[in-house]
Amino acid sequence: MFTLTINGEKVTVPEGTSIMNAAKQLRIDIPHLCYLEGLEPEYHCRICGVEIEGEPRLAPSCVRAVSEGMKVHTNTARVRRARKMIVELLLVNHSADCPTCERNQTCELLKLAFELGVKKVRFEGEKPSYELDETSPAIIRDPNKCILCGRCVRVCHDVQTVSVIGFINRGLDIKVSTFMEKGLGNVECTNCGQCIQVCPVGAIKEKSAVDEVWAALANPKKHVVVQEAPAIRAALGEELGLPPGTLVAGKMHTALRRLGFDAVFDTNFSADLTIMEEANELVKRITEGSVLPQITSCCPGWIKFMEHFYPDLIPNVSTCKSPQQMFGSLAKTYYAQKAGIYPAKIVSVSVMPCTAKKFEAQRPEMTDSGFRDVDYVLTTRELARMIKEAGIDFAGLPDESASQLMGLYSGAGTIFGATGGVMEAALRTAYKLVTGKELERIDIEPVRGLDGIKTATVNVDSLEVKVAVAHGLGNARKILDEVRAGKSPYHFIEIMACPGGCVGGGGQPISFDLALRGIRGQVLYNEDRVLPYRRSHDNPSIKKVYQDYLKEPLGEKSHHLLHTKYTNRGRV
């Protein structure tokens, strides 16, 4: 332990603690733009400099470790002058169209400029004028707003191990870009959107579908249906004035009706459907002795990652479509039939926590209904913007349910949004399939929580089913390398591209705070506890869709509408 003084106050912290973290103990927040908890510090922004007595220059407090007796000052004129000037320098090189920037409520640069009292940008000069990278169907990069903090590079490289973006060019022309400037759409980008979550400014954003959805809603010839992923209800409130950790399923359904959607359903329903298919697939693989472990397929970020980096594992990946796409192919078949609407009239919209789902919806094979199964994908943030634009007082809305036919859901469906949720939901149903009995201890704690890799063994009659859960692609790699080496002890593996699972998806309210993602996950586990049905196979609407339409899991119709195949995309 080292004792030092910061602004005259003593604090004792373990050896190796950074000055910035030591200051936190004293409730002193040292401003910074490139440092972010959860990423290795890289001290690019130079804003976190502090004075240390006896040193000629300011020290970057994000990386400088404390030492015994150190005397630090974080609020001197010299420190404030440096911070302000650096913010001015960043602003003058930044295409600061704040009024129309999506990040103007969450921009760290704007916030800092305000908090540090930058009254005037004293420099004037040329602004960057790079071309935008719009090659990806999911994500747009605007280098003109980039402040070169390197967070996206670090999250893509260190956390996701995808490494498709990096610094290119030297010196003043330095820029974040892809291999040979090919653009995100032409490299191995998984569209996970974690780079959006870490970007302090508006340099990375989703490719918006808001205008298209408004247009569909305004078109009287169209019948617009909507589905919302599990994770939306755990986070949408954060964008609309409610505290983190608020379940807003009811308000969300109400708001969607008020926006003018003709039918408000719920992806949680198709999450239950996914479980029916996926659990049956698992049981089949185990009993028939075919390829194991089975790996979940509901995360399109992970799927694209697999198609680039682990195509040899295609036989291990469940053939089930994601809940979004299962919903999509049923909306224009099953629902169209039931409601007596010509499918070409239906516009199928989904609200997802996810940028990868935008990519998934436009995959060429996602047309099994005979039409584009999902027409438009909105992120949580985009939906929030529409709600604001419509002037809806979200916090004051009453609660409504989604329409029963494809909107009733079980607790198993709702926990899909948290890491481990798919695994837990599948086990609840697989147990029933194999034993004919219900799993007694329905909460499978070992697969919950925020550890990067979680494992458990579940006794299903005489069989010990071994399962593993990984979230964040860096963690996934560890499990996948075992599978590749033929050394994986598991029967079933869940992989989610985003740390924390979909509650931490690239389309969620901006944050890279794993603890917040845990709080959102808890919202879903809490909802699971109080729902009337907690197992997918108990959901009456699921029973009905099989009875009336699909007949049986893994049956012919299911095969056609609910299952898919993957492509070896190779490396760039």
Added chain:
Amino acid sequence: MEKILTKNIDKPNSQDIEVYLADGGYKALEKVLTLKPEEVIDEVKKSRLVGRGGAAFPVGLKWSFTSKEDGEPKFIVCNADEGEPGTFKDRVILRNDPHLLLEAIIIGGYAIGTSHGYIYVRGEYYPEIEVLEKAIKQAKEKGYLGNNILRSGFSFNIQLYKGAGSYVCGEETALLESMEGNRGSPDCRPPFPAQSGFLGKPTAVNNVETLANIPAIIINGGNWYSKIGSPGSPGPKLFCLSGQVNKPGVYELPTGIPLRELIENYGGGVRGEFKAVLPGGVSSSLLTDLDVKLDYKSIAKAGSMLGSGAVIVINSDTSMIDVAKNTIDFFAHESCGKCSVCREGTRRAREIITRFANGGGRAEELDLLLELGEVMYDTACCGLGQVAMSATTSAIKLFRDEFEQKVRE
């Protein structure tokens, strides 16, 4: 003064090991191999030799830190990247007396306890690279390099690295990054290379000229050396005299020699009328006092730095705006772009100075530049950004009227 660093350079075939051996070459190494590494370091400490690469850090201290750090293997790296405008002193040694350098590196390796030496040579120094390659081969043949040197049990090898071609790669942490095959961008200190350097191991990085002093210190003793030149930073120094003088060139002179003597007795006097000098190259602040003594302390006291000893003389025909423009152009071009403050600071400073050069400056921008210089000194990660504004801000301070004449009406 008797030449120490350049005593061999004018001999015919000076690169040849036979010529080097004929005049006591490798005797220092022979002596070192009979000493304990600590004794070698003590001798260097006694000499009070400080680094000639720019930062003027005591060599004995650097070696003793490196030798005491945990972590194996250790490395010694000779910095021969020499990329600063007006600096061409290391080249003289590299080209003409390679064995002096090799002998010094081997001694340094012995002192810090490593068998691994590297020379990071500026990529454009093709002839020098050839000379070094040949010298390494000869030294191996004669048993001064390789396994079990002179049957002492000590083994040592030297490998060459060719520089990646940018000025900032001469900064020691960027140099090590570049040796590891990464982008040559500086790292934050601490940790210093002595703690965590090449491949994360304790590494002593020393400049060519710094090392060239070592054999003489071993042969004649640290005490002898410490009496040469200025007591604070003794020894001979290679001054690279350039700019508006009649005889530009590299001059070996004791530290502490007055600037006037260097220019008048060696450089053939100023071409035109003396106006100012950059005593440590483009990284240093302008001085106008011809009587300043050329040693690290005196120059620092006068408000500048000796750096690597690139003395650039400026005459009265030269506009200070041009001086500012040339230096800031250089740094804006050479900034690695990693730190916001250096990247954006040099970018804006260059724009402002360019506007002044074109007669379109704003009066308040002069103080803005002074503030920028202080903030960059305070916050930039490496030496490049810290000193990028020195010449410019000193030009404004000393010759403000020249800038004010260029303020936009």
